Amino acid sequence: MDSAENVDHGALRTRSVVLGVAYLLSGLVNYVFLIITPPSIAGTSIGPADPILSIFLFLVGLIHLRGAYLLHKRRMEGLGHVLVAWFSGLLIMIVVMVILLASIMEGIIDGHLYISEIIDVGAATASFSGILSMLLFKRYRKLINSRGHGEDTKEVRQSC
């Protein structure tokens, strides 16, 4: 596996800052649309009517920024933050994409496909950040695939 030392911290930090800001903005755009949902896109499958999506986009943005901060401080756990945020962003993107496609498929099955089922602010913003994630982290994806075996399986003693 790539050891943490082999990772270009500077580049990772910069990318994480860009993505953190992108996710925060995506969450903000969702939130704004949540308040002022234009009638033309009301009733979309997940878009601006779903506040949970906003919360999770903010969460991913914050974890990215925390990761960047830790990397800036040369603390190795920043790498874990960045990877988790990256994975979470991808998960959100997959979820919204799948729901969007499912909604379109359902429209086709039912025999009526409305424009509101295709234009979805939530899906658009989340996908924007997700696609940005994929582009910026292309060279670090192998970290996800590598096997991160621990030195000792961690033993967690609780309430002892």
Next chain:
Amino acid sequence: MKKDTAPLVRAALAGNPNVGKTSLFNHLTGSNQKVGNWSGVTVEKLSGTMRSSAGEVEIVDLPGSYSLSGFSQDEIIAREYIVNERPDVVVQVIDSSNLERRLYLTVQLLEIGAPLLLVLTKTDITRSRGDRLETDLLSRTLEVPIHQCDLVKGTGIDDLKLSLATFKGQWKEAPKVVDYGHVTESIIERLLVVLKRSGHILGPYPKRWLATRLIEGDSDLVRRSRRSPIHKEIDELLDGLDHEELELDMADKRYDLASSLAKRVLISKPRKRTLSSMIDEVTTGRFTGIPFFLLIMWGMFELTFGLGRPLADLVDIGFGYLGELALDHISPGWLASLIGEGMIGGVGAVLVFLPNILILFLIISVLEGSGYMARAAFIMDRFMTKIGLSGRSFIPMVIGFGCNVPAIMAARTIENRKDRLITILVNPFISCSARLPVYILFTGIFFPETGGTVIFGLYLLGILVAVGSAKLFRMSILKGEPSPMIMELPDYRPPSMKDALKNTWEKGYLYARKAGTLILLGSILMWFLANYSLELSAVDYGSRSSIAGQLGVIVAPVIAPLGFDWKIGVALIFGFFAKEIVIGSLGVLYGGEAHSGSVTEGIANDPIFSPLSSLGLMVFVLLYMPCLATVAVIKQETGSWKWTLFSILYGTAVAYTAALLIYQGGLLIGLG
């Protein structure tokens, strides 16, 4: 001449949890037992036959245990099997990436005199760290044969099979493996004199091991000794001993031996921080752990709902078409109705949700395989210990997402009786997969835009009610301190898609089989009840004069405050047999009414249903009495009708209160 097919050798697979015992069992026997990257997957012993060119071996997979001390029920199962059944060989599976901790059990197995064979797994991890394991030295020191197996690639299995089929080990009566020091050894010697004189009066245990366990205050063995004729002599020798102190001291001695052995045979490099531990900083972090857990759950239910819905629509269209076909082309009319409305309507209503079930189980299997499920249990443990509950209760809760029956059985790993009882009693609140179709049906009709979020909320509500109830029991009827939890977090690893797909297939198959058996019978019965009156004469399908209608009329006044009518009442009563029957019954009652075979249309067109009443119904189905199979396993595990009845009544009371609050509260604030 008749061929003797009796196995030549009996082998027991023992080891710590999550070292790969079940994987090895599957390799050896060709079975398909469930494998997970977390502890507690096996809570009962499984057996199978290994066939090799050298002969047959009966393999028994024992539940994972850290010691033979018998703290929890799964440890007792493992210990009692080894001691009472005296297998020809005990195969201890050792995860070599964590040698020192695994060798503690090895020491105990040697103490008990078992003929031992060690199987080292995960040696690739040891190598990848740059460590060197001197297996020959370990084998010579312990005087036991050692095999290395790669359970992912399957290497080393053939050699192991040959060794097992030709194994020639012997049980030892009283091996002295650990020197417990002068004082303890002298007590052991005196106890040995008494125990040797009395034969096997306390069980078929090796005498020295028995003596050590009596000194350590093993509650089970001390209880047995008190009922035996030699109790006075034993009590005299044990009188005044601080068992707790001695137990700690003796455990330390075993750990010292395990540790010194590990240091001799494992040449390790200095450790670097690993990716798994860095990822854990976030996934189990104080502030990020729970939000990340919620994100994963949200994603899981959104995908289950979103991806499954169009697929379910396709299946629904298929069954609707089949139902209409049956109604139009079969004669006489009653047979058409039985097949079209009863059988196809009922079974179809359940099978429609097979795509959703498959997606949910695929995601759960991937999460289990990746190692995240153990983190989920850890995160909830921190939350639960804060409010005075045992975190060990959460592992059965996670299993409960699939089915409450194995989940309640998994509570065996909890040693404290009160903790175990609390875990069993609250587990039915965890939403099993049988309840998912009800949510999907009603969210699909009444919350089409936010279905995933509603389902996510229902699952969360189940967890919250379970945790809240546990807290309530802890404060009232089952007072006491929660026992501490020690759990291992396995390293993250890419989940095996083969295992994930296999688990998903098995769950999907069970669901489909249930639809073809129990649900089919339930649907036929429901069709009969909906078609005939008490005088057994045909009446209007699903009318009030039918037997189902009469039954529903009895319960209708009780459930009317919840916004439910008699049809829902009947479906809920029959849901006791299996939660899927709620949907099957609605399929029969509403599919028939719409005469299209589609339950969705029937429900959507019934004025009794509104978003508010459907939310109340979903919450009621989530919380009300456990299904028949769960009730049976609660009786089996608690051994008490009192607690079983309590579980049924408590669940129903909570469900009723919650549904009442939702419906009447909603009406009050103008949501009706």
